[in-house]
Amino acid sequence: MTSDERALLEAIHTDPDEDAPRLVYADWLEESGTVPNQTRAEFIRCHIRLAQLDELDPAYDSLDARCRELVRSHGDTWTKVEEGAKQRFFGYDEGGRGFEKYGMLSDTDLENAESLPELKHCVLSELHLYNLMPDSPLIAWPRLRNVRKLSFYCECYERDMPTLRRLLASPGLAQLEELDLENSDLNDEDVEWIVRHPNFVRLKTLALGSTRSRGYYGDRSISAIVGTNTLRNLEGLRLRGMTLSSSVLRSVARAPFYPRLRALRFDDLRCDETLIGPIVEELLEDARLGPLDTLQLRYIDMSDDSLAVETLGLRFPRLRRLDFRENRLTSETAARIVSSPWSARLVELDLSENDLHGDWLRQFRSTAMNSVRNLQLRHCGLTPGNIEQLAASPALRSVRTLDLSNNPIGDKGARALARSRHLEYLRSIRLQSCGIGPEGVRALAASPLKARITAYDLDYNGFERRWLIANGAELFGWDERDIDFLQATEDMMESILSPTQ
DSSP states (O other), rough: OOOOHHHHHHHHHTTOOOOOOOOHHHHHHHOOOOOHHHHHHHHHHHHHHHHOOOTSSSSSHHHHHHHHHHHHHHHHHHHHHTOOOOOOOOOOTTTTTTEEEEEEEOOHHHHGGGGGGGEEEEEEEEEEOOOOOOGGGGOOOOOGGOOSSSSSOOOOOOGGHHHHHHHOOOOGOOOOOOEEEETSSSOOOHHHHHHHOOTTTTTOEEEEOOTTTTTOOOOHHHHHHHOOTTTTTTTEEEESSSSEOOHHHHHHHSSSSGGOOOOEESSOEEEEOOOOOHHHHHHHHHHHHOOOSEEEEEOOBBBBOOOOHHHHHHOOTTOOOOESSSSSSSHHHHHHHHSSSGGGOOOOEOOTTOOOOGGGGGGGGGOOOOOOSSEOTSSSSOOOOHOOOTTTTTTGGGEEEEEEOOOHHHHHHHHHHHHHHSSSOOOOOEESSOOOHHHHHHHHHTTTHHHHSEEEEEEESSSHHHHHHHHHHHHHOOOHHHHHHHHHHHHHHHHHHSOOO
């Protein structure tokens, strides 16, 4: 790396929220004349433009497709990893603006952070930690100031709490906007300390979840969240795995941030009342609730009777993401959602793990829901006939990610998807445990889907993974990396299932 490139990258790391240093770097790359640098320059410019567009903008799809193609065809040439070095997980997304935005790191990685070549090309505004040592180097890491979202993919036990507190109190996290502590082993005292610390005045999203290994936390923690003024700028709240009293759950509506909320996520909550659904309905009807664009209500025993679908879109005119996974909803509610005029605004819909058998998918033919990018219908009891109804719907034209796993659709359902004229923008499809055999896989491979889809998940169907490994290159054009990943997964499963020698 030349001194000029090092200085340009340092300018980006110093001012990660600005586009100008990135565009200057793109100009420098293009002037170098090499193919890797020129394609990287094009990607940076395209990705910055993509981040400025709304998902429903007419130019979004073509620009997104070009970004993904550049990454797939040239991404390996942009970040060189020294021979024998371990490749860490980093990834591009729509908000990365030309640089890898998020990474999964351990404290061990951070001890040698400056020697990781891939980190030089990663702004790392989203950091996911999967371990935390007593003397964590992250606390004093200079680039901690760039982090806007911090989450833990590891449980932080009682012995780790002093280190966790030192990290969260670090001046480097004063710009933090999102904090995900769902996997941390917190108690009420920890939550009270966190929500009152001045570092989190700028916090926009907070996610908390009980791991239960140190006992439940609930009422006391939620009372602290509701009662503090530190979280007054909060726009997103997720609560998972808690047992709450009905009075404390209702008190969420009195929080200073309640009128600002744009995303509300309740996941696997329990209450001292028999049904939690009516209380949640009260919270949604409260006039103080902010202009939600995301509503996630998972595993909370919602039923058709406790969900006023018709008024949901009227109450929240900005609603774009809806997730009702694993409740007690039926095809009646599903039909009401897809037939509602406000469904035209939805970009994500997840009705997975509800019993949705029946002919409700016929209504997809005439639904106003023509903007959904992410459609999740796993484990809904869908039949091959249901898939034929779905595949015939023009509403699928907007879908980029489709999950139909754990539905008994068989080869007939796979053939219906392969024949569909409306999956022209589909990029990712999950068909785990669908009873699909080699015939169904070959039908998918022979369809136009083959040229468009970049991610298939066909595990646990009517063939062994070895068959997919042997035929993946021929059927789907998978390259060596795709085959190696499948082979590594197969080897791992064999090692788990084989008896100890």
